[in-house]
Each structure stands twice: as C-alpha cells, then as structure tokens.
Amino acid sequence: MIGQRIVHYRMKNNMSILELAQKTGISTSHLKKIEEDKYSYPSVQKLEQIANVLNIPVQLLLGPQTSQEKETELDDVWIEVVKEAMESGVSKEQFKAFIENKKRERDDE
Structure with a gap:
C-alpha cells in the first residue's frame, strides 16, 4: 500500500x-x-526522504487513504499507460491533445 502511494504521488x-x-x-x-x-515496512527515514522530495507530509504515505485520495488514485493499469507514454516519448502536450480530441469526438456524437 505504501508503494502504491509513492507511485501515485510520484x-x-x-x-x-x-x-x-x-x-x-x-x-x-x-x-x-x-x-x-x-518491503512490508520501509524505514521511516527513507519514507521521510521520499515525502520531502514529493513535497507531501509523510503521513500521506503511511496513513489510511482519504476519500479524495481514493477518487484521484491511479490504478495499476493507468500507471502502466502513463509509464509507457513517458517511455515512448509522448509529451504531456501530445497526451493532453489526444484527450481533448476524444472529448470533442464524444461531444459531437
């Protein structure tokens, strides 16, 4: 669970x-x-280092998820899609343009 939170905030x-x-x-x-x-329980020191870099309180990595976190959490499939896009060289702008095109197509239907 901690690992998924780190990926989410990363x-x-x-x-x-x-x-x-x-x-x-x-x-x-x-x-x-x-x-x-x-690792079932990564060291608190390492979690603090990670939280500092991610600019979040370490409690977000340790504590139970809030309903807002659950709503915005990237599941494993989305994380893989984002990783593949990043690795293939798709820019954020290109990805956003794709989403906007899909929205327009849906609105035109």
Missing part, C-alpha cells in the same frame, strides 16, 4: 523513478522494491 509530480532516486539518494532498485511493496 506520478502526480510528473517524476520518474530515476529522478526520485537521484533526488532522495535512494538507489533506483531499492525504490522499485519499495514501490512494489516488497
């Missing part, structure tokens, strides 16, 4: 795992394991 900050690793000083492989919830 994505909200448009940050790659490599960038988070560089800014926290935590290795990419270790961060990946934390994000995949391979």
Whole structure:
C-alpha cells in the first residue's frame, strides 16, 4: 500500500523513478522494491526522504487513504499507460491533445 502511494504521488509530480532516486539518494532498485511493496515496512527515514522530495507530509504515505485520495488514485493499469507514454516519448502536450480530441469526438456524437 505504501508503494502504491509513492507511485501515485510520484506520478502526480510528473517524476520518474530515476529522478526520485537521484533526488532522495535512494538507489533506483531499492525504490522499485519499495514501490512494489516488497518491503512490508520501509524505514521511516527513507519514507521521510521520499515525502520531502514529493513535497507531501509523510503521513500521506503511511496513513489510511482519504476519500479524495481514493477518487484521484491511479490504478495499476493507468500507471502502466502513463509509464509507457513517458517511455515512448509522448509529451504531456501530445497526451493532453489526444484527450481533448476524444472529448470533442464524444461531444459531437
């Protein structure tokens, strides 16, 4: 659960795992394991480092989700779609233009 929250807030900050690793000083492989919830209880020190870089209180990573968090949470499929788009070189502007086109198509129907 903590790992999913880290991914959620990392994505909200448009940050790659490599960038988070560089800014926290935590290795990419270790961060990946934390994000995949391979560690039941990551160290509080590491969570504080991550929260600082993500500019959020550490409690957001530890505590129960609020209803607002649940509504805005990216599920695993969306996270993969965003990762694929980022890795394929699709810019934010291109992705937004695609969404706007889909909205217009839907409105025209």
